[in-house]
Amino acid sequence: MVNYEFSEDEIRFRDSVREFAKRYIEPRWIEIDNKGKIPLDLIKRMGDQGLFAIPVPEEYDGMGGTMVMAAIAVEEIAYYDPSVAVAVYALLNNGWPLALALFGQEDAKLEILPKVASGDAFFGIASTEPQGGSDVAGTKTVAKKMGNKWIVNGEKSFISGVREVQELPEGGGFFLVAKTEKAVWSHKKITTFALIPKWNGKLKPGWKPTIYDEIGRHGISTGGFTLENFEIEDKYRIGDENKGFYLVLQGFNIARTLVAAATIGSARWALDRAKEWLTTRKLFQGRPIASFEGISFKFAELYTELEAARYFVYKAAWMIDNTYLTKDPKFKPYDLNLPVAMAKLKAPETTTRIYEEVLKWFGAYAYTKDCNLYRGWLGTFSYTIGAEGAQNIMRYIIARDVLGSEAVRNVWVKEEE
Amino acid sequence: MKALVAIKLTYDVNQIKFERDGTPILDSCPKVMGEADKCAVEEAVRLKKKAGAEIMAVTIGSSKEHYRILRDAYAMGVDKSVIVRTENPERLDSLTIAKIIASLNNKLGPFDVIFVGSGASDTHSSVIGPMLASILGYKLLANSDKILFEDGKFIVISTLEDGQYKIATNPPVIITVTSEANEPRIPTIKDILRSKRKPIDEISLENLDVKTKELTLKNLTRYVVPRKRIKIDATENVEEAVDRLLKMLREEGVI
């Protein structure tokens, strides 16, 4: 039977992240959301505090910790920045560096990971393209091998961190998904790379970024970029040629777990605010609003849903630890698809439902910017909309894994060989 | 240089809840290393660089949480730690605690400097430091907001009600550290994981030859100064609300 409690070290770690977030993130989260930028000094401080690359092995300057600890860190950061910009910055720089550590080549890992761990460089994901995000097999970006390097052409959209890569002292980049040779629709023709458009403070030619204007989660940038004959040395290839599809899906399992952790951290903040409001705001001759069962019963339901979502998150994180970060794996990578999909399905949607209700309880005040609830609502909504994995794709994964792919699969296009 | 920092496991006063009859619910109240104590540990650890000091942390108690705060002290950078084991440390009065720490000075020291927080987060009597100074015949630098070590002397800045004091003296010395003295470092995940493996020496209170007095404490209950608690709503009509306030204050003869 699984132990349902955090270990003493996990509690001490959680308390240290809380202390950090209370001191350095809570006072600034609104300014970060208003200005649309996480100050570089805060990113560096987070690096110094060891909040990036938590599950990455120490030989690459990672913290040598676990996914459970990474999820704890992301959840706590999200509590103190409910717009989740800082939490998302943290989760990307925990999840994708782990994927690089698991699947990348030694030289690239030794070069890139220490700088991500220190907060000097960014490492996220570049998979989505303008014609579609969910259809990874339909990637149109092409990487052509020329001797010891690859020439990449294509376009990526809705990529987090496009501005940060340009602004950080070292730079950084993304876990890139590309087709090898030509853009055929296939799971078997994808190669993944560490795409590093800026390094040593210098921008490489052929990477043309643009930044979008989004409705929430302003602190971290979302943008797109085109690649025009961008050169990537073969040592930055992640995994074997044409084997990238399965690697990026594993990366998504890792990242989605942390996304779920971020949304529940923000939702917990919303519920704590609601708790204060419902118990102290008095109407109709001194009745606290919580005394109306229409409201307290709803609160009870949402509280229960949030706890359920939390169990999904930490179970998934624990399973990831017992797949990749142990000498004695209990699970195989494909065992993670179902629990992660459930966590990523449940957590953002529960968070959105929580925010909707809490906003209603606050009434007209919630409609003002001063109330700040809207920042958490819009920030986390991006994950219900489908960032880091569309919700319906999560449903598809669950249905396929439980009902069987034969009954559930609906392939319209014949796969090209 | 040898330094000792004495820390106390305190109730988190901001989270104490009470039953309806006023009895405090202490069992479920979270316990933490107090604010001033964290600053004391931070100052002690900074002394390592400033003066090549070896830092020992001590607490009195025997629960899991007592061991935890010593591990937290390790995570912040102390070199050694010792626990004085006793079942109910909350029952010990301040004189006994000062005598216990003083006896450690003889047993494990002598220490050139002993750091304590200027006031415990829960009881805040602020007397341990001065009592230690008297018992050991050490100098006292109390309520230190800033601590320097130059040319073999300790120099502290202390802000009291009437102004700012700059006090200097040679060791051996007791320094009490305020919660404004610094921002205690937050241990990183590596610090936390490493601190798990560090040893905590144990001494039982009986072996220390300190006589304990028993103070009879009774009737621990909630204390709220009786106040009128009249609420005036100024969210809609501010003019009216202020008029009401002024009227009430005038009637009471307050203004």
Place this chain on the structure above:
Amino acid sequence: MVDAMVYAEDISWAKQLASASKLFGNAVLITTTAKETKEFSRYYKKVYVIKVKVFEPLSISKVIEKVLSEEKPNVFVFPCTNKGRMLSGLIAGKLGLIPITDVIGISKSGKKFMLTKLTFGGNAKVDIEIELPFIICIAAGSFKEAEAGEVGEVKELEVPKAELEVDFEPRKMEGVSPEKAEIVVGAGRGIKKKEDLNLVKELAEILGGAWSVTRPLAADYSWTDNWIGISGLIINPKVYIAVGISGQPHHMMGVRGSKTIVAINNDESAPIFEESDYGVVGDLYKVLPVLIRKLKEQRGR
């Protein structure tokens, strides 16, 4: 021989502690303040004045010990201020006594005494049964100031050489000092910018009182160099007006002795409303200007 010895440095404390010591019998005062000795002597049968240039606790406590050995009191009464606690600890350590701090009530219980003291950030109290001799620190505002009586003797004492090197810079006081004022206005985190403190200062001025801040505004923002709270100023004015202050224990322990507390805060659930007589729920930026205007109008009449 005397029943009680009291340490105090300002007249309000001297009066409060004179009240507190009545239960024990005769009391003498020892002080380092040379200024108001004539005033002090109206409340104690004897006043010892230690002629210090600057407050150096170790040498001062040595003088106190000497007087103790001559007067042999059963009780030593200190104020619960930083200096009071410090000296009480030094003396207690020397004499092997337990100093009982934050005492809010004293009663006799046969041959023993029952002391009621505050604990847990001032949120709880507990009773201690204790025999003579003992050392206590009294919480501000717990005892009414005593009535003046016959003028007592004043004796000056030389202070021995300082044991610590002390440099002292007195606090630059803008206007009235919060410890002495009858009306004090306190500013908390509800005040968003340093310039907005002008509203608070204006209110204090119109009321003829003093102003100060809570610890975060001094320690974190550095808007002033002193604050009201258990580790700073302890005040007990007639009226304390808390503006944009939530009411954390640290701060409330510094103001509990106030006779009347008025709070202005826009958070209905702020703990300070439990501890105030008049709680105004509203935006201080809207309430203060109206309050100031109306007070001005009233004064104009």
